[in-house]
Amino acid sequence: MNTFEQAVEAAEKHLLKANLFYGHGMGDAYDEAVYAALYCAKLPVDEDIDWEAQYPSAAFLKLSELINARCQTKKPLAYLTREAYLHGYKFYVDERVIVPRSFIGELVLDGFAPWVNPDKVTDVLELCTGSGCLAIMAADTFHNAHIDAIDIDNAALEVAQLNVKDYNLSERISLIKSDLYQAIAHQAKQYDIIFSNPPYVNSESMSNLPSEYLAEPHIALAGGQDGMDLVRTIVNQAAPLLKPNGILVVEIGNEYAHANAAFKQLPLVWLDTSGADNAVFLLTRADLERL
Known part of the structure; x- marks a missing residue:
């Protein structure tokens, strides 16, 4: 089983291999990896991360699928998670907006x-x-x-x-x-x-x-x-x-x-x-x- 840190590192590494653009609330591949890891583990985005904690296997599988979809479709991550944050507010989003x-x-x-x-x-x-x-x-x-x-x-x-x-x-x-x-x-x-x-x-x-x-x-x-x-x-x-x-x-x-x-x-x-x-x-x- 991976630690939270290892899960984020794996996600970031995958993102960095793709030709992606970060302009939708995330500054870079690391930011997207952290957010994606929190999302897949069903943790709040403002959670204090215990980097050495075990990252659940089911969440890791979901994280891998999410990052694969991000790299393959090149859609903003928000369209894949159906949520976006702006100044601390959380909003539902999809391809209609x-x-x-x-x-x-x-x-x-x-x-x-x-x-x-x-x-x-x-x-x-x-x-x-x-x-x-x-x-x-x-x-x-x-x-x-x-x-x-x-x-x-x-x-x-x-x-x-x-x-x-x-x-x-x-x-x-x-x-x-x-x-x-x-x-x-x-x-x-x-x-x-x-x-x-x-x-x-x-x-x-x-x-x-x-x-x-x-x-x-x-x-x-x-x-x-x-x-x-x-x-x-x-x-x-x-x-x-x-x-x-x-x-x-x-x-x-x-x-x-x-x-x-x-x-x-x-x-x-x-x-x-x-x-x-x-x-x-x-x-x-x-x-x-x-x-």
Whole structure:
């Protein structure tokens, strides 16, 4: 029988032999091996590992099968385990949604400080919700708020519904099928915060994506020639839906140059995150009214 350390070493060795990409919550082969070993042994991901403890034979067999599937399919590990973690939150995922990852997540958990007072936020809109992960985190942060979470894809909304139900937030999060603002454009309701992690990968980058990203829904990644197709609509149509002191926060990942070019007439405020200082921008309603 193997020790836990030996099980992880065997999994890591196997992963390293494959041409894999690690960009879905795991930094490298070692991280994936540790997570996979914990998952197969049915242990919490934050478990303090006893490296010399015996690793169960049944779990080792399951681990071998999981790692083989990861190497052969080159799918993100989250699709094989049907779970993903983001900032300590656990979510159900499958191929209907992208694997939760976001620069904007930590900003949500920080209540978008100092731009809003979390206690006074009552209405929040998320566009392109996918698995619903950020909407759930927003509901957890803004205790007095109702969250409207929009996605154009029925399949993604089905996954989001599973996660919203799992967190017992069905009364505080409304999942809405819409092409961005279309379903709500003529409502009287306005929001304290509109935020989005939309599809923003430019066409050149899309043509060079690793297999792991190609396993994800194309609709959730592709942002057009410069990555800004949906972002332009999000920015250009936001003002009427924001309260007078409302803010718009948009993640654009690696598309800093394209965002600056697309919105050179606007005073984009770039928000610092632990992953980057030029991946998320903020605009106030007053800024947007300049359009």
